[in-house]
Amino acid sequence: MARILSILVGLFFTVALAWSFVLGAITAATEPSPLTAEKKFHLGPKEVHFSFDGPFGKFDNQQLQRGFQVYKEVCSACHALKHVAFRDLAALGYTEAEVKAIAAGFSVPGVDPNTGESTMRPGAPTDYFPSPFANDVAARAANNNAIPPDLSLITKARHEGSAYVYSLMTGFQEQPAELLKEFPDAKTPSGLHYNPYFANLNLAMAPPLVADGQVEYGDGTKSTVDQMSKDVAAFLTWAAEPKLEKRKQTGWPILGFLLFATILGYMSYRNIWADKKH
């Protein structure tokens, strides 16, 4: 009885699945899902190497400082970095005085101590990077109806985020003629910009890094678009995961200890079981 019942229930599910399968297969055969411009022309991030790659990877503070400079002079016009405080910049090798000076260079919302009215004041090390827009409506209004995303976590919020940022920065280009020929409807709308590294190929952000020497590096590094892109990708990786270096450095002794303990554990296991065949 139990067997018959079970087989009946089994048939219920399997027949329903077979039904879905057959109809799905017919649909797939008769109406193959159309190829879209996104499917064909979207590219995965470029291959790029950073100092913090790999199990021994470390941040290159010189590079982070350069990347920060790019963020400050270019990106921060539209993008916030709300999870990062100015005090965090000390990790990039800035002195206390430098951090204070950087913070003071940004104005943050405050309260007038005399009148209690909302006002802007110079930032302090304890402040977080301010948003360049008062609110989302203002952000949309200034950016062709797209909100520039906060960049604090951008490299963790995209697949292969560091390479993604680098690819996006260096990926702006004319829409390929081949694309327009195959998908005439997929022409980049006016106000948007073609970039094959962006998920739907067209983004509202105009190419932010356009000319070599756009940012003047203090350390003598030549600021090519490629170099600036790499530097800002490195800086944003730090911003998203400031504990990356500490995490990897902590990991090694722990793995070493565990390896040692496991070998000891294995030897004691062998020792204890030596007289027992099993």
Add this chain to the structure above:
Amino acid sequence: MSFPWAKEYKPSHPFMKWMDDRLPLPRLVYNAVGSGYEVPRNLNYFWNFGFLAGLCLVLQIVTGIVMAMHYASNTAVAFDTIEMTVRDVNWGWLMRYAHANGASAFFVVIYIHIFRGFYYGSYKAPREMVWLLGVVIFLLMMATAFMGYVLPWGQMSFWGAKVITGLFSAIPLVGEPLQQWLLGGFAPDNAALNRFFSLHYLLPFVILGVVILHIWALHIPGSSNPTGVEVKSESDTVPFYPYYVAKDGWAIGVFAFLYCLMVFFFPNALGHPDNYIPANPMSTPAHIVPEWYFWPFYAILRAFTQDFFFIPAKLMGVLAMFGAILVWFFLPWLDKSPVRSGSYRPMYKKFFWFGLIPAMAVLFYCGGAPAEEPYVMFSQIAALYYFAHFLIVLPIVSAIEKPLPLPYSITESVLGEDEAAKLAPSA
């Protein structure tokens, strides 16, 4: 219950004797995981995963309690409190990664533990209760993990919650009111986040309680073993301490090494990048996928693409998704083969290795893939086999299969001969 040859707890220190007369807690430990618990001597490494699962539970509770100290279950700040924990709390990043990867580790261990049970017939008499409680634990784990994933209130948190709670709306008549009542609103919002946090903190302790019952029920007949032959005499067993403490000990080492490798070097490999984007009800992610450990069941849910007679496709998917786990409850009565271990069941073994395991692998893969062809078709075939395996193949195979001869005893299977076998009347 215990075997007659099991050692008895004899407190030597006067304090322990005093204690034993009043609250025999040391005796309990001695009989549960000490020298007083006799265990088959022939357990293979698959039997280490129960102990490891217990370890994972403790790990999750400890790291989770620390995380809860810094978390606020309010949609306005939930995401930020997690970031604050990772950035500004001492070792907060470690707690977060240990907890997130701990969930994955727990499921890796538990899936191996469950499939060990399938292969070796661990669900069979007299261990049905052990099995049933185990399935309850698995269901509780899934609920806990799902709610935990919602707490950071990222994009996948929100949309995952929306999809899964949306399943309730598939229930005829009461579905939608039920969904709204459970969520405390029309979509996941502050009310839902708060109750998810409350339950996410509660359920692990419920799991702990059921785990205690699971172990209690296990210790009545004692552990099963790879031959599936019950313990007959003293030469079949060894005391848990020191033998299995040593074996579990070194297994913990291997487990901890792999786990720490993930935590310290690939902490985000198993997570979805979209969950680092704060929840936005106005923007749907391109592909909504749950955490990897739900993929097989998510694939089953999505495999039903057509209405089946008067049953809508969505309801079929929901029924099948829950049914896929609920069917495990009936396993002890679906598989009537008197032989426990798959090693002595030539037909069952083939269906296990060439049917169930590939079907699960396909379901795992397709559950994480976008809901497009050919993934949907693959998951339909795999899901079809999955249900056929438990509900059709198993009852039939167990009736017609001719099992291989079993060893007389565990001792015989280990040593090649058992003195007692010669004396025993031929069976």
